[in-house]
Amino acid sequence: MTMTPAFLWKNVIDHASRIILDKQIEIEQALTCILAGGHLLIEDVPGVGKTTLVQVLAKLLDLPYSRIQFTSDLLPADIIGNSIYDPEKKEFQFIPGPLFAPLVLADELNRANPRTQSALLQSMEEGQVSVDRITHPLPSPFFLIATQNPRSQTGTFSLPESQLDRFLMSFSMNYASYQSEISIFQGQDPRAQLKSLNPLVTIHQLQESQEFIQKIVVSELLAKYIADLLTFTRQHQESFIPLSTRTGIALSRASKARAFLKERQFCLPEDVQAVAPYVLAHRLGGAEGITYGKNKVHELIKTVAVPT
Amino acid sequence: MMAKSVFADSKFAFCLILPTFLLFPDIPAWSFYSSLLFWFSRWVIDKMEWKMPTRFFTGFFALVFLGITYLTFDSLIGREPACAFLVVLLSLKILEYQTTEENGFLILLGFYLVTAKFLFDTNLIWFSLGFPTMILLIYFLLPAGFRQKNTKIAGTYVIRNILISLPLCLFLFFYFPRFSSEIFHLKSQNNKIQSIGFSEELEPGSVSSLVQNDEIVLRAEFINVKPSINSLYWRGLTLTKQDGLSWSRDPQLESKQKRSPMFSKADPHVQITLEPTLKSWIYSLDQTTDLSSNQINIYKLPLGVFKTQTMIENRLVYHLKFQSSSQRSIDANDGEITLKDTPSPEVKKLLKALSMNAKTPEEIVFHFSEFLVKNSFQYTLNPGDQGKLSIDDFLFKTKKGFCEHFASSAAILLNHLKIPARVIAGYHGGEYNPVGQFWTLRQKDAHAWIEYLDSSNHWRRYDPTAVIAPMRLALGANDFARLSGDEALALLTSRRRDLAGPSSFQKLTYFFENLNYRWNSAVVNFDIEKQKNLLKEMNISLAEAILYGITFTLILALSMSWLLRSRKNATRSQRIYQMINRHFENYGLEKKPTEGPEAWRLRTCQAFPEQSQKIQALFDCYIAESYGNKHSQSNLFRAKQLLRSL
Incomplete structure (x- = not known):
């Protein structure tokens, strides 16, 4: 049986949403983010399924996964790794930290001090880590899913805007609906279900899909639309945080991934509009948080005309 | 598949039967009553779920009635035989009606009949009955799905179209040359107006x-x-x-x-x-x-x-x-x-x-x-x-x-x-x-x-x-017949004729x-003399009128070509989108500026569910051109083709 690449991924979404109820959109967006080769930021209170989501994805995509629990006293070396002197070889040997895994869950990222945060974010951007003037490439693929507690919680160091820009997408999980919660309480424990899950996609297939997405057409008209969106925020700085070119690239990448999931070979303005709340929320929200940013994105989408 | 009943859409059936009643005074009784009979038969067939008559059956009847028409009028040419036959033909079409695709033909027949009514009678009464029938028929030209879902939009669409046509109608009314020639004089073959009044x-x-x-x-x-x-x-x-x-x-x-x-x-x-x-x-x-x-x-x-x-x-x-x-x-x-x-x-x-x-x-x-x-x-x-x-x-x-x-x-x-x-x-x-x-x-x-x-x-x-009977003459036949002798006298002697009110x-x-x-003298009898008078009052000679006419046409032609040129400046994808948007604007559907093509397509498909396939294809032309990087002249042609078929 031949399966289209998009079908493969729909299957993943299907399976994941059977375990994590009422979170289909979030699962879809997380996958979009992974397919676009970007990092994901999830902001929410503890206990709404952030970790489960990551675990399910890791299992279904057959990605080795490591988890870093951030605390205020965590040091950069704790995540990147250390050079330890090997007396036999008479040289420093690099022992990779937990960051060296294809899928990394950085839990409660904003509880770490800025120094640790920035060490992590730098490696995210460059895909490599430099220790003692030696560059160590991170595994490929490499995805980082960071969660952060809402600003209202105590003991947090908020991420600066420049750092936030490194995340391709962000969303908050929100509580499951009343009905879904009833189903959750009746059903099996999601974590127990995890064990029975089998991988659906190989790393090879994931890389194939990513290559495919690279070829998806972004027409001039669509590029204009993205440019129009960015320009608008720059022209209305009194009410919008101006968006960077990197943001534009992010929008285009995420749109391509969505078009791929929709089995199209080209992007439509609808793709941009669909991913924009996730790509732009943390960028436009700034210090106000993702929820505020999401409203701003809606405002932007409802104002900027689709070029014809 | 079960044949569709024309009575399923009762308003549609109603507006189709109206022309028959409008023509009642002008067509022979056999035509009117047999057409009612056919309408009724169809209604009974639908009610009892009987078998539909075959096309052969209705075709045979059409021929029979063509013969009757010929026998009645000794000719098939002229408004009376034509109307008598068309009324029956419409009812026969109703009898064999099967799919909504026949609606167009029915409406066309309806238009013919309502228009024909004006050849018989130009009274204001007939006009005020015929004109709304015409509007209804125009309304039913709209696709059924759209009409039923967006009655209000459909109504405004029809009214707007009529209003748009009004200036041209008025222009033609005043300036289209009236020929007093016999060519336009339709000879009546049926002297149905009895000669009332005096004989010789x-x-x-x-x-x-x-x-x-x-x-x-x-x-x-x-x-x-x-x-x-x-x-x-x-x-x-x-x-x-x-x-x-x-x-x-x-x-x-x-x-x-x-x-x-x-x-x-x-x-x-x-x-x-x-x-x-x-x-x-x-x-x-x-x-x-x-x-x-x-x-x-x-x-x-x-x-x-x-x-x-x-x-x-x-x-x-x-x-x-x-x-x-x-x-x-x-x-x-x-x-x-x-x-x-x-x-x-x-x-x-x-x-x-x-x-x-x-x-x-x-x-x-x-x-x-x-x-x-x-x-x-x-x-x-x-x-x-x-x-x-x-x-x-x-x-x-x-x-x-x-x-x-x-x-x-x-x-x-x-x-x-x-x-x-x-x-x-x-x-x-x-x-x-x-x-x-x-x-x-x-x-x-x-x-x-x-x-x-x-x-x-x-x-x-x-x-x-x-x-x-001096009062008969002093009061006129109207009051004389209305009032008793004493009243009439009172009315006359007190000279209260004007005061009575x-x-x-x-x-x-x-x-x-x-x-x-006023209708008769200003509208129906607007003849070449009145046209000349109008021109005279406007201080325009006939030559000038012709000159103005030519100028008007030229301006129209130039503005049209300018419009077309500005369209040529647009990219192909813009032209396709303009065509699509204009088409739906006619039906009161407007594209929102912030709306992408998918959302817009979804909305139009919901408005015209029975045409959703064609609409899908239509938008595909645009999307391929604008977003799919499949630039081709054929996208434009296909879009045009699809728009025509909508």
């Missing part, structure tokens, strides 16, 4: 039979002249041949000398709109000097008769000038009167009495009036058995009658006394419409009076009815009467 003969009962008839004969609008009701004698026929109490016209006398119409058209006193009479004579006032019409030639015959060469089949507008009121005609003796009977002894005795002590014809006439009053002659609307009433019976036995009895016997008596006297048949008075300031004459205003040669050898009008119902009647009159 006036006999006892011929006027009184019209008393109940409210049909309009003519409307007269006086310009700068205020006539009194007493002077409004509308003469039609001059009758010179007597037989008993009957009088008829003498065609030989009329054809003796025909005077060409060299009437002046300037400053008329009265504008008269004559309803089709299917006769050829024209009603004029006493002492008419000029009488002319832009529509046809009118000739003046001896005996003060005006005639056209052909029957008056369409509403005729003509103008006349007359001399200020005097009972004397401007015409001298111009004909002989033929009496058939010789006077009976009793009549001879009366003749002797009348001519006693009388030197002039005027005195004799006065004596006759005295005789009528002394012998208490009665004016009655019901003169009883008219059978073979002789002059003796009337003068000495019944002593009651209608105007024709009095006029006829007066003329007979005067002629016996060697005073030439002739009977004039026409109308008197009429009803004044204060709203439109015109007079309406109805068949019930029919009247007969006489003219005799007076001492100066001129024809003089004498109306014996005025002696017997019309009732509100009457006011309404006047209003609609006026509306109808």
Whole structure:
């Protein structure tokens, strides 16, 4: 049986949403983010399924996964790794930290001090880590899913805007609906279900899909639309945080991934509009948080005309 | 698949059956009733879920009715046979109706029939019924799914389209050249308008039979002249041949000398709109000097008769000038009167009495009036058995009658006394419409009076009815019939005719009467003369009008080409999108500026669910061009093709 690449991924979404109820959109967006080769930021209170989501994805995509629990006293070396002197070889040997895994869950990222945060974010951007003037490439693929507690919680160091820009997408999980919660309480424990899950996609297939997405057409008209969106925020700085070119690239990448999931070979303005709340929320929200940013994105989408 | 019923959409069926009812007065009974029968059969078939008749069956019936049409009219060409056949054809189509794809054909037939109605009748009433039917038919041209889901938008769409077409309609109405040529004159093959009113003969009962008839004969609008009701004698026929109490016209006398119409058209006193009479004579006032019409030639015959060469089949507008009121005609003796009977002894005795002590014809006439009053002659609307009433019976036995009895016997008596006297048949008075300031004459205003040669050898009008029933003439037929004797007298003596004022119902009647009159004179009778006048009033010569017309067309053409050019400047993808958006804008669906093509496509598909496949394909053309990087001229062509098929 031949399966289209998009079908493969729909299957993943299907399976994941059977375990994590009422979170289909979030699962879809997380996958979009992974397919676009970007990092994901999830902001929410503890206990709404952030970790489960990551675990399910890791299992279904057959990605080795490591988890870093951030605390205020965590040091950069704790995540990147250390050079330890090997007396036999008479040289420093690099022992990779937990960051060296294809899928990394950085839990409660904003509880770490800025120094640790920035060490992590730098490696995210460059895909490599430099220790003692030696560059160590991170595994490929490499995805980082960071969660952060809402600003209202105590003991947090908020991420600066420049750092936030490194995340391709962000969303908050929100509580499951009343009905879904009833189903959750009746059903099996999601974590127990995890064990029975089998991988659906190989790393090879994931890389194939990513290559495919690279070829998806972004027409001039669509590029204009993205440019129009960015320009608008720059022209209305009194009410919008101006968006960077990197943001534009992010929008285009995420749109391509969505078009791929929709089995199209080209992007439509609808793709941009669909991913924009996730790509732009943390960028436009700034210090106000993702929820505020999401409203701003809606405002932007409802104002900027689709070029014809 | 189950055949669809036309009654499933009851409003649609209703608006399709309307034209049939509109045409009811104009088509033969067989056509109307058999079409109703077919409609009904279809309804029964749907109700009982019977088998549908085959196409062979309906086709056979169509042929049969084509044959019947031919047999009825001896021809298949012309509005009557065409309409009679089309009405049946529409009902047969209803009988075999299966899918909504046939709607277009049904609506087309409906359009034909409603339009055909205007060939029969241009009355305001028919217009006000036909026009909404037309609007309904336009409404049903819209796709069913769209109509049912967006009734309001569909309604505004239709109304907007009609409003958009209005300027062009008005422009064409005023400036499209009216040809008075016969090409545009459709000959009626079915003289369904019965010739009501006078025939060529006036006999006892011929006027009184019209008393109940409210049909309009003519409307007269006086310009700068205020006539009194007493002077409004509308003469039609001059009758010179007597037989008993009957009088008829003498065609030989009329054809003796025909005077060409060299009437002046300037400053008329009265504008008269004559309803089709299917006769050829024209009603004029006493002492008419000029009488002319832009529509046809009118000739003046001896005996003060005006005639056209052909029957008056369409509403005729003509103008006349007359001399200020005097009972004397401007015409001298111009004909002989033929009496058939010789006077009976009793009549001879009366003749002797009348001519006693009388030197002039005027005195004799006065004596006759005295005789009528002394012998208490009665004016009655019901003169009883008219059978073979002789002059003796009337003068000495019944002593009651209608105007024709009095006029006829007066003329007979005067002629016996060697005073030439002739009977004039026409109308008197009429009803004044204060709203439109015109007079309406109805068949019930029919009247007969006489003219005799007076001492100066001129024809003089004498109306014996005025002696017997002065109120009939002072009030007009309308009030006279309405009021009892005492009331009429009270109304007349107190001179409250003007003060009494019309009732509100009457006011309404006047209003609609006026509306109808203006409609006829301003819209239906807008002819080439009026067109020329309009141009004259605007100080435009015909040459200038043509020049303006050309300029107008040029400007239109240039702006069109400019529009097309600006469209050429647009990219292909923009042109496709503009085409799509314009198409849906027509249906009240507008693309939001922030809406992407997918969302927009979804909305249009929801509005037109039965066309969603085509709409999908249409948007695919745009998306391929704008977002798929599949640039090709074929996208534009395909989009055009799809838009046409929507």
